[in-house]
Amino acid sequence: xxxxxxxxxxxxxxxxxxxxxxxxxxxxxxxxxxxxxxxxxxxxxxxxxxxxxxxxxxxxxxxxxxxxxxxxxxxxxxxxxxxxxxxxxxxxxxxxxxxxxxxxxxxxxxxxxxxxxxxxxxxxxxxxxxxxxxxxxxxxxxxxxxxxxxxxxxxxxxxxxxxxxxxxxxxxxxxxxxxxxxxxxxxxxxxxxxxxxxxxxxxxxxxxxxxxxxxxxxxxxxxxxxxxxxxxxxxxxxxxxxxxxxxxxxxxxxxxxxxxxxxxxxxxxxxxxxxxxxxxxxxxxxxxxxxxxxxxxxxxxxxxxxxxxxxxxxxxxxxxxxxxxxxxxxxxxxxxxxxxxxxxxxxxxxxxxxxxxxxxxxxxxxxx
Amino acid sequence: xxxxxxxxxxxxxxxxxxxxxxxxxxxxxxxxxxxxxxxxxxxxxxxxxxxxxxxxxxxxxxxxxxxxxxxxxxxxxxxxxxxxxxxxxxxxxxxxxxxxxxxxxxxxxxxxxxxxxxxxxxxxxxxxxxxxxxxxxxxxxxxxxxxxxxxxxxxxxxxxxxxxxxxxxxxxxxxxxxxxxxxxxxxxxxxxxxxxxxxxxxxxxxxxxxxxxxxxxxxxxxxxxxxxxxxxxxxxxxxxxxxxxxxxxxxxxxxxxxxxxxxxxxxxxxxxxxxxxxxxxxxxxxxxxxxxx
Ligand SMILES: Cc1ncc(C[n+]2csc(CCOP(=O)(O)OP(=O)(O)O)c2C)c(N)n1
Ligand code: SF4
Numbered sequence: 001x002x003x004x005x006x007x008x009x010x011x012x013x014x015x016x017x018x019x020x021x022x023x024x025x026x027x028x029x030x031x032x033x034x035x036x037x038x039x040x041x042x043x044x045x046x047x048x049x050x051x052x053x054x055x056x057x058x059x060x061x062x063x064x065x066x067x068x069x070x071x072x073x074x075x076x077x078x079x080x081x082x083x084x085x086x087x088x089x090x091x092x093x094x095x096x097x098x099x100x101x102x103x104x105x106x107x108x109x110x111x112x113x114x115x116x117x118x119x120x121x122x123x124x125x126x127x128x129x130x131x132x133x134x135x136x137x138x139x140x141x142x143x144x145x146x147x148x149x150x151x152x153x154x155x156x157x158x159x160x161x162x163x164x165x166x167x168x169x170x171x172x173x174x175x176x177x178x179x180x181x182x183x184x185x186x187x188x189x190x191x192x193x194x195x196x197x198x199x200x201x202x203x204x205x206x207x208x209x210x211x212x213x214x215x216x217x218x219x220x221x222x223x224x225x226x227x228x229x230x231x232x233x234x235x236x237x238x239x240x241x242x243x244x245x246x247x248x249x250x251x252x253x254x255x256x257x258x259x260x261x262x263x264x265x266x267x268x269x270x271x272x273x274x275x276x277x278x279x280x281x282x283x284x285x286x287x288x289x290x291x292x293x294x295x296x297x298x299x300x301x302x303x304x305x306x307x308x309x310x311x312x313x314x315x316x317x318x319x320x321x322x323x324x325x326x327x328x329x330x331x332x333x334x335x336x337x338x339x340x341x342x343x344x345x346x347x348x349x350x351x352x353x354x355x356x357x358x359x360x361x362x363x364x365x366x367x368x
Numbered sequence: 369x370x371x372x373x374x375x376x377x378x379x380x381x382x383x384x385x386x387x388x389x390x391x392x393x394x395x396x397x398x399x400x401x402x403x404x405x406x407x408x409x410x411x412x413x414x415x416x417x418x419x420x421x422x423x424x425x426x427x428x429x430x431x432x433x434x435x436x437x438x439x440x441x442x443x444x445x446x447x448x449x450x451x452x453x454x455x456x457x458x459x460x461x462x463x464x465x466x467x468x469x470x471x472x473x474x475x476x477x478x479x480x481x482x483x484x485x486x487x488x489x490x491x492x493x494x495x496x497x498x499x500x501x502x503x504x505x506x507x508x509x510x511x512x513x514x515x516x517x518x519x520x521x522x523x524x525x526x527x528x529x530x531x532x533x534x535x536x537x538x539x540x541x542x543x544x545x546x547x548x549x550x551x552x553x554x555x556x557x558x559x560x561x562x563x564x565x566x567x568x569x570x571x572x573x574x575x576x577x578x579x580x581x582x583x584x585x586x587x588x589x590x591x592x593x594x595x596x597x598x599x600x601x602x603x604x605x606x607x608x609x610x611x612x613x614x615x616x617x618x619x620x621x622x623x624x625x626x627x628x629x630x631x632x633x634x635x636x637x638x639x640x641x642x643x644x645x646x647x648x649x650x651x652x653x654x655x656x657x658x659x660x661x
Contacts, residue, residue: 021451024444050447054440055477062437063444069431070448088434195429197404197456202424204432211421
């Protein structure tokens with residue numbers, strides 16, 4: 001069905017179709033619309049989901065953990081401070097190997113209070129063991145959420161998945177959305193070690209160094225296997241529903257001499273910038289990273305690279321630029337831009353490329 | 369005691385201290401709850417008592433969860449079981465620290481939402497797991513590792529906080545009266561909605577008495593009226609059998625205090641204050657039972 005939707009409502013629509021047994025959530029701007037919409041679906045009897053309006057985000061994730069451990073599908077959504085307040089439980093969900101799906105509407109972290117887009121909230125959960133995907137359009141928010149359930153619940157993965165979308169610039173804008181007839185795309189959730197009173201086991205007890213270490217290795221092994229599961233899932237999605245995704249979305253990259261690397265909605269702006277630059281004779285391309293964990297294998301050899309980071313690791317550098325350098329050895333021009341919702345247009349991005357100084361870092365609009 | 373089943377859900381290989389009454393209580397809780405039960409356990413002595421992976425000393429599933437999160441975790445679990453059409457008992461078994469301090473928000477939320485579960489707080493009046501630091505439930509005057517001169521504040525009144533949520537059933541119990549505890553767990557689990565049982569659980573290393581005195585110390589708590597056993601069903605309070613005598617005439621607090629090393633720094637003023645608060649509490653409970661409040 002073709003309709004007009006916000007990013008938030010697109011996620012709620014995907015959740016309705018995936019029909020988790022339990023949704024536990026706590027409101028925070030700009031995520032609230034997602035959970036209000038799900039609550040409305042539940043109230044109208046449009047989905048068989050138990051909706052738990054918990055008293056905090058820590059409790060939201062704890063409730064999802066308790067529910068998920070029994071083997072049912074679970075979902076929650078949050079943003080910024082809510083995500084940070086969940087931090088302890090995020091480690092718990094991944095350590096307990098629970099395929100919880102969560103939408104995180106990327107938002108800056110206070111103080112000062114700021115409700116606009118920034119990726120620092122998600123990146124500060126980098127080492128929790130969650131898979132993280134970043135979307136660039138309303139359609140992709142919907143598609144990625146559907147795929148997230150399937151990827152998380154795959155026996156080779158069994159790790160939670162966070163679907164990230166930019167606050168307001170995606171959560172609240174209207175774009176066209178084509179929903180799919182899901183069919184059996186998401187098989188029933190089967191947790192191999194779900195709580196079973198017929199076969200009582202201890203979950204998460206004290207664990208000595210050897211077992212604990214092996215469990216961490218198991219998480220990493222699943223993260224590595226997740227590359228393949230993601231690829232298969234995205235391919236099957238393309239086959240069934242006609243929309244193609246990959247670890248990164250490449251735009252005019254084949255012959256590009258300079259590539260803009262970014263995440264989220266800025267990646268879509270970058271595509272417009274690329275068209276402008278091409279008209280000027282600059283062979284530019286855009287690579288929008290979709291997956292942050294597991295970090296995609298990308299090849300940037302032989303190109304100049306401009307990385308736009310909508311985040312910062314203080315005392316160190318932009319997180320995406322640093323990750324790229326660590327993974328591929330790529331030197332780049334690192335532009336820090338868009339923090340706290342700072343407006344970054346395609347013209348600005350084109351200018352970053354024109355004036356690039358490889359090996360340097362620039363804070364857009366403030367450092368010069 | 370003949371009505372208590374012989375089945376054991378807590379095996380003999382636990383890692384509890386000798387004379388641990390919170391394990392004793394758990395043994396009776398599980399006998400009353402039976403095999404269709406899941407325990408949700410936050411960080412506390414119980415997380416140690418269950419043993420080390422890959423072993424478990426319990427015969428029911430035990431879900432370990434972070435310190436602040438037990439009631440919320442149980443909320444999700446209970447909803448999930450109910451949505452799958454299962455009646456499985458979801459029981460939180462949490463210490464006083466995980467209940468009156470860090471976990472109180474989650475507890476309050478779960479009770480307010482009407483979660484169908486039983487929350488049991490076994491109260492050893494300190495943080496046992498981390499080596500006996502004070503908790504909000506530590507009584508006035510008690511020495512702990514963080515109150516080496518004796519606690520200067522009074523014990524947080526958890527029961528009145530829980531009562532303010534108007535759960536259909538709540539009760540107090542003590543490990544020294546296992547049949548009373550057994551019956552209360554049975555009754556609690558027969559009622560739908562959020563239920564709460566607060567068990568006073570004497571702890572030899574924490575309270576500084578010999579491990580063979582656990583039952584005796586528990587009985588002294590009840591006889592002196594320091595701990596009153598009662599049930600509150602749909603708001604109506606009924607004092608339980610073992611506390612009837614204390615309600616009429618409690619033994620002096622000194623009998624209870626002298627049996628333990630943790631009160632050795634309590635001054636006569638503190639003892640008098642403890643005695644006064646017992647009298648006040650007993651008077652309040654008496655009135656409430658008579659319906660005058
Ligand atoms: C967030 C957090 N802070 C601190 C701890 C350390 N910790 C584990 S158990 C515990 C005390 C538990 O005390 P209580 O709830 O009274 O149970 P008991 O150990 O006495 O059985 C503490 C402080 C923790 N696990 N998590
Ligand atoms: S410290 Fe106290 S409560 Fe904890 S196991 Fe030992 S006796 Fe039991």
